[in-house]
Amino acid sequence: MTTGTDEAAIDPMDTPASAELRSIEHLFAEQFIQLTEHVFVAVGYGVSTFSFVLGDSGVVAVDGGSIPQRTADAIAELRRHTDLPIMALVYTHGHPDHTGGAPALIDENPDIEIWGVQHFGDEARRFARNGVSIAGARGLRQAGFKLPPDKRINNGIAPAVYPKAGALAGGPGGGPDPRTFPTKRFEGSAVIEIGGVRLEVSHNPGETEDQIMTWFADERVVFAGDNMYRSFPNLYAIRGTQYRDVRDWCESVDRIRAMEADHLVLGHTTPFSGAAQVDAALETYSRGLWHIYNETIAGMNAGKTPDELAHEVTLPPDLADHPLLGQYYGNVAWSVRAIFSGILGWFDGNPTQMNPLHPADRARRLAALAGGPETLAAAAREALADGEAQWCAELCDLVLALGHEAEAMTRLKADAIDALAYSLVTATGRNYLHTCAQELRDSLDA
Structure with missing residues (x-):
């Protein structure tokens, strides 16, 4: 994994997700079909x-x-x-x-x-x-x-x-x-x-x-x-x-x-x-479709939160690898969140989340527990080096909310979300992540 200095170390064409996306290109090659x-x-x-x-x-x-x-x-x-x-x-x-x-x-x-x-x-x-x-x-x-x-x-x-x-x-x-x-x-x-x-x-x-x-x-x-x-x-x-x-x-x-x-x-x-x-x-x-919808509703009725359901609701085993339901354009986890918010609204039912702390306030308190923003920054670098790109990005957000090492953490976050993109088969998500990484770097270079 890259650590903020060698973006080219990751070749998007070498990841399994990239190979899977390439494998479906024949489905939209130019054809005029009678x-x-x-x-x-x-x-x-x-x-x-x-x-x-x-x-x-x-x-x-x-x-x-x-x-x-x-x-x-x-x-x-x-x-x-x-x-x-x-x-x-x-x-x-x-x-x-x-x-x-x-x-x-x-x-x-x-x-x-x-x-x-x-x-x-x-x-x-x-x-x-x-x-x-x-x-x-x-x-x-x-x-x-x-x-x-x-x-x-x-x-x-x-x-x-x-x-x-x-x-x-x-x-x-x-x-x-x-x-x-x-x-x-x-x-x-x-x-x-x-x-x-x-x-x-x-x-x-x-x-x-x-x-x-x-x-x-x-x-x-x-x-x-x-x-x-x-x-x-x-x-x-x-x-x-x-x-x-x-x-x-x-x-x-x-x-x-x-x-x-x-x-x-x-x-x-x-x-x-x-x-x-x-x-x-x-x-x-x-x-x-009915399976994702019904399982999400069942989880909602059981008191599960969107964060829990997004990780727990999946396609049934016999459909998980079906070519018609590959997550090339839509994404099951995002769909689960949409069903929850579309039917019940933004509140996940957990009273802790009714009026949560401002992200900057939460970051300050977590940094104090961890031993300071320096500790969080070091953990973010270690997370990406260990292949934990999502955890790295979340830690970067905490450090950036505190204004600590703003340029270095911005570049590190860009590397993390690029890494997430390379491993994602959902093309819309890949595009979004890669573009955000590019925008972060551009904001610094400007």
Whole structure:
């Protein structure tokens, strides 16, 4: 382990977590897949997966992709199969990685119908209404956009792209271009019929409250949006978000399964084909999510705290290593904490935690017990040398709260959280940790 002087001693490509992330990159390599006679799926064209459904006189796109140029590239591939006009766009939800590429579709047809659920874009509106500007900075950390390429492998469910400034910016319509806002909205469910394509859309909350399920009955294709991808789901985004109701999410996955589809298109990564394969995938996903939810609720009812449950609640043994539930994008421990706070709020039930000491006051008292801040600083250095990066970071926080050895402890903390990142398979967490380490060093170098 590094001790604050030799960051290059750790090669991120040599850790098991890094190797595991590299092993899934084929799932979002660029592919233009003809899924059925009338459905084409664009994987790896930017961050998200999006699709085209062909009718007898027109085409309907399901999601718009993340980056206009990459969506245009997918349209060029589509043109090898049909010259029918793209007449409508259906958003599975309002996240900008699913709406940011929509200008390319609008350039194809300025009169395109754009469909979304009635409360489309509610997450971005809530941030804007409350003036939560920190969400943008935290989003950049989670995405890893400020990191050099050698600190990023992928984002767990998509390639490590670097979009132009503002390309994935959030807004009430999910993107910076007002032309991308829905022109057609529905409440609950609706049937979209245009260009010889008939799609059934229905509200199906999960990763976002404005998530929908899209059903193409003619060829038994269901579009899940971001309620499913080939990773444990992001039940809580560390960039910060409103509570993603996990029970709703579980029930939404079960509604997708109830369609008994022959083909399942995910919001990221490659689709599934074959009724048996689709059902098996959805059964696994449902069982994994329900298990985490039910075990967390049981622990809450037993009086356990979030700190305890985050370490104790895990996937069942037969699902712990399942490739569909690898913690590449979402993280079980963070999900457990989100369920607790989303249902019971911030107070963990322990009376000691009702009005805890200020962190600086706690640090001062602990330092006095330990023999002074020098002792804590020495313990922090020893912890990292012994491979205890988390303990090192916690000790650094205590020493920094006291203003002792500020520069040395800041650099040591940066080394500790880099070490934590290298050993974490959850790409969003890796990105966040590496970015924070970089920001700490930059604050000193400035």
